Amino acid sequence: MADFFQTLIATIAVGSLYALVALGYTLVYGILKFINFAHSDIFVLGAWTTFAGSTVFLTKFGYEPEQSPWWLGVCVLLLAIFVCGLTGYLIERFAYRPLRKAPRLNVLITAIGVSLLLQNVGQLPGLALVRGPERVVTKPADQLTDREKSTNPEIAGDTATIREPGEALATLPFGSSPKRAPTILPDAVLNETVVASGTSKGGAKRGVIVLDQAIELVPDRGYRLEIARTIDGQPRRESLNLAVEPGKYEAGVELATQPRRNPADLDGARYTLVRDPLVPIRLLDVLIVASSLVLMAGLQVLVFRTKLGSAMRAVSFNVDTASLMGINVNFVISFTFVLGTALAAAAAFLYAMKYPSLQQPASGVWVLLGLKAFVAAVVGGIGNVRGAVLGGFLIAGIEFFGARYISTELRDVYVFGLLIVVLLVRPNGLLGSAVREKV
Amino acid sequence: MKPLAEHIRAITPREAFRPVVMFVPWIVCVLVALGMHTLAPLVVDDYWVNVLRRIGVFIVAAVSLNIVNGFTGQFSMGHAGFMAIGAYIGGGVTYYGSLMLHGSVGDPSFQTHGVLLMLGGVAAAGCVAAGAGYVVGLPSLRLRGDYLAIVTLGFGEIIRVLLELTTKQLYTREEVTLGALFKLPLNGPTGFERIPGYASVFWIFLFASITCLIAYRVKQSSSGRAFLSIREDEIAARAMGVNLTKYKVRAFVLAAFFGGVAGALYAHTGVNPSPTDAGFQRSFDIIIMVVLGGLGSISGSVLAAIILIALPELLRDLQQYRLIVYALLLIIMMLVRPQGLFGVREIWDFFGKKNRPTSKEESNP
Numbered sequence: 001m002a003d004f005f006q007t008l009i010a011t012i013a014v015g016s017l018y019a020l021v022a023l024g025y026t027l028v029y030g031i032l033k034f035i036n037f038a039h040s041d042i043f044v045l046g047a048w049t050t051f052a053g054s055t056v057f058l059t060k061f062g063y064e065p066e067q068s069p070w071w072l073g074v075c076v077l078l079l080a081i082f083v084c085g086l087t088g089y090l091i092e093r094f095a096y097r098p099l100r101k102a103p104r105l106n107v108l109i110t111a112i113g114v115s116l117l118l119q120n121v122g123q124l125p126g127l128a129l130v131r132g133p134e135r136v137v138t139k140p141a142d143q144l145t146d147r148e149k150s151t152n153p154e155i156a157g158d159t160a161t162i163r164e165p166g167e168a169l170a171t172l173p174f175g176s177s178p179k180r181a182p183t184i185l186p187d188a189v190l191n192e193t194v195v196a197s198g199t200s201k202g203g204a205k206r207g208v209i210v211l212d213q214a215i216e217l218v219p220d221r222g223y224r225l226e227i228a229r230t231i232d233g234q235p236r237r238e239s240l241n242l243a244v245e246p247g248k249y250e251a252g253v254e255l256a257t258q259p260r261r262n263p264a265d266l267d268g269a270r271y272t273l274v275r276d277p278l279v280p281i282r283l284l285d286v287l288i289v290a291s292s293l294v295l296m297a298g299l300q301v302l303v304f305r306t307k308l309g310s311a312m313r314a315v316s317f318n319v320d321t322a323s324l325m326g327i328n329v330n331f332v333i334s335f336t337f338v339l340g341t342a343l344a345a346a347a348a349f350l351y352a353m354k355y356p357s358l359q360q361p362a363s364g365v366w367v368l369l370g371l372k373a374f375v376a377a378v379v380g381g382i383g384n385v386r387g388a389v390l391g392g393f394l395i396a397g398i399e400f401f402g403a404r405y406i407s408t409e410l411r412d413v414y415v416f417g418l419l420i421v422v423l424l425v426r427p428n429g430l431l432g433s434a435v436r437e438k439v
Numbered sequence: 440m441k442p443l444a445e446h447i448r449a450i451t452p453r454e455a456f457r458p459v460v461m462f463v464p465w466i467v468c469v470l471v472a473l474g475m476h477t478l479a480p481l482v483v484d485d486y487w488v489n490v491l492r493r494i495g496v497f498i499v500a501a502v503s504l505n506i507v508n509g510f511t512g513q514f515s516m517g518h519a520g521f522m523a524i525g526a527y528i529g530g531g532v533t534y535y536g537s538l539m540l541h542g543s544v545g546d547p548s549f550q551t552h553g554v555l556l557m558l559g560g561v562a563a564a565g566c567v568a569a570g571a572g573y574v575v576g577l578p579s580l581r582l583r584g585d586y587l588a589i590v591t592l593g594f595g596e597i598i599r600v601l602l603e604l605t606t607k608q609l610y611t612r613e614e615v616t617l618g619a620l621f622k623l624p625l626n627g628p629t630g631f632e633r634i635p636g637y638a639s640v641f642w643i644f645l646f647a648s649i650t651c652l653i654a655y656r657v658k659q660s661s662s663g664r665a666f667l668s669i670r671e672d673e674i675a676a677r678a679m680g681v682n683l684t685k686y687k688v689r690a691f692v693l694a695a696f697f698g699g700v701a702g703a704l705y706a707h708t709g710v711n712p713s714p715t716d717a718g719f720q721r722s723f724d725i726i727i728m729v730v731l732g733g734l735g736s737i738s739g740s741v742l743a744a745i746i747l748i749a750l751p752e753l754l755r756d757l758q759q760y761r762l763i764v765y766a767l768l769l770i771i772m773m774l775v776r777p778q779g780l781f782g783v784r785e786i787w788d789f790f791g792k793k794n795r796p797t798s799k800e801e802s803n804p
Contacts, residue, residue, distance in 0.1 A: 035585045098774055105514055106777045108585060109730050112723060113769030120762040362762075364718060368596065374589060412600050416593030423586060424578050 005279040007404045011397045013285040016292035019392025020347035021373035024340030030316045030383035031336045034104050037111040040370020041118035042084050042341045044361050046348025048174045049080045051181040051358055055170040058182055059130040065182035073185050080345040088341030092334055122361030126171030135164040174361055181356040187284040197272040207263025208254045209271050219246040222276035229269035288350045296389055303385055312336055375419045381432025468648040476641035494748045495643035496705045499650045501728035501740040503697030509735040511690040512670030517591030518725050520598040521698030523717035524571055525564035527625050529703025530634040532560030542612045545635035557637040561703040568699025569692045576691035595717050602714035603628045630713030638707035650697050654737050666690050727765055733779030738786035
């Protein structure tokens with residue numbers, strides 16, 4: 001049962017990300033009637049901009065990722081949206097607009113070209129935006145290798161000092177190696193239970209706390225000790241894992257923590273014993289789902305309640321008639337395109353927070369991710385805003401539940417299998433309406 | 440008085456020569472392959488002979504993809520999937536065949552039989568790939584163009600995942616039993632290794648020229664005309680009585696068959712086919728060849744395959760910019776000359792008679 005709910009939570013979190021990306025596909029398809037293959041690359045750009053932006057900020061101002069200010073997340077999100085929106089505008093303006101009257105196949109091929117271009121430009125070796133600390137090596141002057149001599153060592157007497165620039169932490173373009181994005185959104189498990197808290201007194205051994213009350217540890221659940229203590233007048237908090245069997249423990253019993261190389265002296269420390277929940281609900285997941293829902297609701301209002309939205313729907317219905325009605329078609333199309341890319345950028349930011357290990361821009365992982373989002377759009381009925389959201393959750397559901405209960409390796413197969421089944425049964429997607437082709 | 444031409448026609452015993460004339464193109468294919476085989480090692484070194492073999496393989500792949508993408512206008516993006524099926528089937532037949540019949544793989548004394556095995560493998564690869572093409576094509580070709588692209592792309596990815604799940608390769612005669620072969624010992628994600636490189640320049644170019652010949656004859660046949668009519672306007676084609684699904688599936692199966700052949704040949708050029716060969720990147724490579732050469736032009740595909748395989752070899756130092764150049768080439772091509780180098784025409788249409796009938800490509804920007 002716990003498995004089931006955990007999978008459900010993952011489905012909802014990842015499903016909302018799929019839904020955001022699928023919305024981008026669906027918006028562009030609805031208005032331009034072609035698959036924007038470059039959409040997944042916009043997503044990649046968003047994720048890597050998130051990485052580069054937050055790394056630059058954290059390094060320049062000397063923050064640790066955990067203590068980054070709350071507004072940093074918002075700033076990086078806006079940066080990602082800006083960069084992606086601008087790229088999306090340029091793509092629409094220079095690659096797709098000249099082909100507006102061309103056969104669909106040509107636009108499709110151009111989209112593939114744009115996608116390949118973004119991928120491969122993205123992983124060119126880049127110029128460093130920020131570097132790590134400079135490396136200084138001191139060694140006897142007569143032991144320098146040829147390579148070291150070429151870096152102009154400072155020679156004072158017999159010793160040479162070689163200064164090497166620090167490792168490039170973030171580059172532009174992003175380079176061809178995977179990187180780890182810093183997590184700048186707050187994260188904690190929301191529904192954990194505090195079993196006991198008190199002060200450890202009189203412990204002789206290091207790395208051991210002494211209970212001042214009776215506790216009971218139930219089997220099959222993880223326990224964690226939050227320790228607060230003062231070292232040299234500085235308050236310090238840390239989190240330790242317990243290394244004891246489940247059972248009942250009386251006051252005064254010593255509880256050992258997981259052995260470490262240099263165990264801390266916990267005498268006099270305040271401790272809080274926390275029990276992991278059966279189904280952990282993470283703050284990050286809640287943030288992801290909440291911000292996605294806000295964005296989707298905003299899009300819903302924009303498309304169905306505003307004048308711009310009705311212009312978008314009009315252009316999607318019939319471009320020529322819309323322009324006769326006084327709608328600035330070029331503006332509406334550009335706006336829709338930028339809107340889609342902005343949603344992808346937001347999804348990419350949230351994705352980089354949830355899965356911080358980013359593959360290099362041309363990695364197949366990204367294309368697969370984009371494909372799944374596209375499948376979500378098609379399953380829901382491409383061109384239909386609500387369908388994309390439904391499809392996103394459906395695809396995530398079949399992927400995660402299939403991976404959990406049938407086989408992990410086949411997770412991509414379920415997604416494409418679902419696509420084929422849906423297209424066979426309802427060729428216009430679940431919520432799509434049949435379009436009659438007119439001659 | 441009768442015109443001279445009619446006199447000549449009357450005295451030429453055309454019917455008697457008919458069987459001979461029928462075989463002329465096939466003989467030309469063999470001669471082309473033989474010529475390549477003898478001339479290539481004299482003109483270039485071993486490295487370029489290998490490049491030549493890859494060019495031949497990709498000619499087969501690009502020309503076959505042209506049947507469905509170019510002639511019929513159905514955008515398939517899973518051609519690498521069929522190629523990978525072909526590579527694994529063809530390689531498997533040769534590898535496990537020689538292991539079972541001879542006890543070792545790649546033994547020079549087994550060469551003749553090995554080549555026969557390879558030919559059997561190529562045939563089997565083509566048939567299995569065609570079967571897969573039928574299974575994939577029948578449902579998905581009912582869909583509109585861009586859905587088809589996605590379904591075929593997904594198909595390639597499914598093939599890749601399934602190939603990654605195959606079991607470890609068997610290396611000795613004793614391990615090879617019927618039961619073990621049913622578990623598909625194709626070496627999972629690492630790639631199927633030690634397939635002997637039996638596909639010499641002769642075999643590869645024999646198959647390449649046969650593929651071109653068949654594609655050309657298909658293009659001139661009634662099926663080919665149906666393909667082209669679907670490509671130009673589906674509704675008009677249907678109004679003319681063309682059974683859309685039937686002809687789309689026919690084109691797709693034909694393309695899949697030769698895709699499988701290309702894959703089987705590829706497996707015998709001294710490479711290790713791996714699951715990534717089924718991925719979309721390889722599919723894109725082949726699509727770019729077809730688009731560059733001109734959707735519907737056989738000689739265009741051949742030329743594009745030659746350019747796109749040879750060019751990176753010449754620009755080895757600029758390897759990391761290769762794909763950027765490809766991408767720019769695609770975009771600029773679509774903006775400036777959307778019909779590709781030759782459009783639907785063949786290279787000889789540009790010489791010869793000026794008033795040769797062409798398609799409506801000029802009116803179709």
